[in-house]
Amino acid sequence: xxxxxxxxxxxxxxxxxxxxxxxxxxxxxxxxxxxxxxxxxxxxxxxxxxxxxxxxxxxxxxxxxxxxxxxxxxxxxxxxxxxxxxxxxxxxxxxxxxxxxxxxxxxxxxxxxxxxxxxxxxxxxxxxxxxxxxxxxxxxxxxxxxxxxxxxxxxxxxxxxxxxxxxxxxxxxxxxxxxxxxxxxxxxxxxxxxxxxxxxxxxxxxxxxxxxxxxxxxxxxxxxxxxxxxxxxxxxxxxxxxxxxxxxxxxxxxxxxxxxxxxxxxxxxxxxxxxxxxxxxxxxxxxxxxxxxxxxxxxxxxxxxxxxxxxxxxxxxxxxxxxxxxxxxxxxxxxxxxxxxxxxxxxxxxxxxxxxxxxxxxxxxxxxxxxxxxxxxxxxxxxxxxxxxxxxxxxxxxxxxxxxxxxxxxxxxxxxxxxxxxxxxxxxxxxxxxx
Numbered sequence: 001x002x003x004x005x006x007x008x009x010x011x012x013x014x015x016x017x018x019x020x021x022x023x024x025x026x027x028x029x030x031x032x033x034x035x036x037x038x039x040x041x042x043x044x045x046x047x048x049x050x051x052x053x054x055x056x057x058x059x060x061x062x063x064x065x066x067x068x069x070x071x072x073x074x075x076x077x078x079x080x081x082x083x084x085x086x087x088x089x090x091x092x093x094x095x096x097x098x099x100x101x102x103x104x105x106x107x108x109x110x111x112x113x114x115x116x117x118x119x120x121x122x123x124x125x126x127x128x129x130x131x132x133x134x135x136x137x138x139x140x141x142x143x144x145x146x147x148x149x150x151x152x153x154x155x156x157x158x159x160x161x162x163x164x165x166x167x168x169x170x171x172x173x174x175x176x177x178x179x180x181x182x183x184x185x186x187x188x189x190x191x192x193x194x195x196x197x198x199x200x201x202x203x204x205x206x207x208x209x210x211x212x213x214x215x216x217x218x219x220x221x222x223x224x225x226x227x228x229x230x231x232x233x234x235x236x237x238x239x240x241x242x243x244x245x246x247x248x249x250x251x252x253x254x255x256x257x258x259x260x261x262x263x264x265x266x267x268x269x270x271x272x273x274x275x276x277x278x279x280x281x282x283x284x285x286x287x288x289x290x291x292x293x294x295x296x297x298x299x300x301x302x303x304x305x306x307x308x309x310x311x312x313x314x315x316x317x318x319x320x321x322x323x324x325x326x327x328x329x330x331x332x333x334x335x336x337x338x339x340x341x342x343x344x345x346x347x348x349x350x351x352x353x354x355x356x357x358x359x360x361x362x363x364x365x366x367x368x369x370x371x372x373x374x375x376x377x378x379x380x381x382x383x384x385x386x387x388x389x390x391x392x393x394x395x396x397x398x399x400x401x402x403x404x405x406x407x408x409x410x411x412x413x414x415x416x417x418x419x420x421x422x423x424x425x426x427x428x429x430x431x432x433x434x435x
Contacts, residue, residue: 134146
């Protein structure tokens with residue numbers, strides 16, 4: 001006679017899913033495959049209940065008996081203990097999550113766009129109802145970063161967060177760097193391999209990373225930050241010339257999400273940046289993601305892994321399910337974080353940083369002096385300068401010391417008015433320290 005498993009005699013909690021696509025299927029798969037271990041960790045079996053899908057006739061890797069097209073079967077049914085939202089989009093997902101929290105059900109979501117825009121209100125509702133709102137998978141797939149910022153570093157002061165938060169753009173920039181591809185060629189390859197959508201705008205224009213940056217900034221600095229607070233620049237303008245110049249100076253070009261607090265103001269931005277090759281973020285290749293945290297006591301921390309994909313994302317979702325289930329099983333159901341303040345968002349013009357500036361210039365005496373004078377007039381100091389080519393191909397490549405974005409913008413405007421400057425060919429910010 002076989003011995004019953006340790007989990008067989010434990011009580012059960014029902015998990016209902018809003019969404020049965022790629023991530024939803026991965027969640028169901030992991031809950032079944034790891035059922036024994038999860039039951040021991042939670043002190044209860046987790047059983048998959050209704051799974052809400054839009055099209056009941058679409059073939060899916062899910063048991064047909066669990067499928068429904070009625071959201072109320074998950075959102076409103078008290079028999080569903082934990083609600084998991086993996087359908088995406090702001091609405092109707094926000095309405096469903098709100099309704100679930102209103103009845104006191106804990107919610108797990110992987111919806112970055114939703115949390116970036118409505119996270120503050122949803123967290124407040126969760127606190128009021130004594131429920132949990134967990135969203136580890138909303139930022140960087142399988143990489144644990146939400147809980148470290150919210151819990152592990154709660155006794156420290158975070159100074160800055162830098163992240164490679166979009167696998168599509170990191171893959172494109174990796175191919176441009178290592179294979180000498182142009183942007184269009186690298187994008188086409190990413191689309192052929194399934195790393196980029198047919199319409200890649202959300203990725204290559206930086207909006208996907210901006211939603212994630214808003215979430216991280218809010219957690220890191222106890223602030224209310226939404227996606228519209230983030231200054232965004234994508235990678236469409238990055239050229240093979242930019243990457244070649246960066247490599248010659250010991251840098252790599254990465255699309256970074258950056259959040260920092262300075263003088264009581266929170267600054268959040270997404271843009272291409274030169275990163276020293278020796279910096280930990282410099283080793284992040286292909287479609288991988290990473291988050292680099294600078295804190296006063298903990299110093300420097302690096303979180304690295306798969307930022308997307310069915311099972312990596314599902315792994316983070318299931319981790320949140322276990323967290324919420326443990327709280328429900330123990331009867332603790334603690335509040336989901338503390339209330340936050342609407343700290344001032346730093347105007348982009350007031351953000352400090354270094355810049356790499358490539359100028360097409362006349363090849364004649366006095367050019368460098370005129371350019372240096374222009375920088376000095378606006379209070380921007382030049383750290384280093386290289387001359388490239390000669391004649392009609394003469395260029396100057398400069399890296400500044402840290403300066404206000406507004407001062408740099410004014411400098412660039414004045415440079416364009418100089419007779420000896422044919423063009424400001426490119427401007428890329430520099431992050432991660434000196435080479």
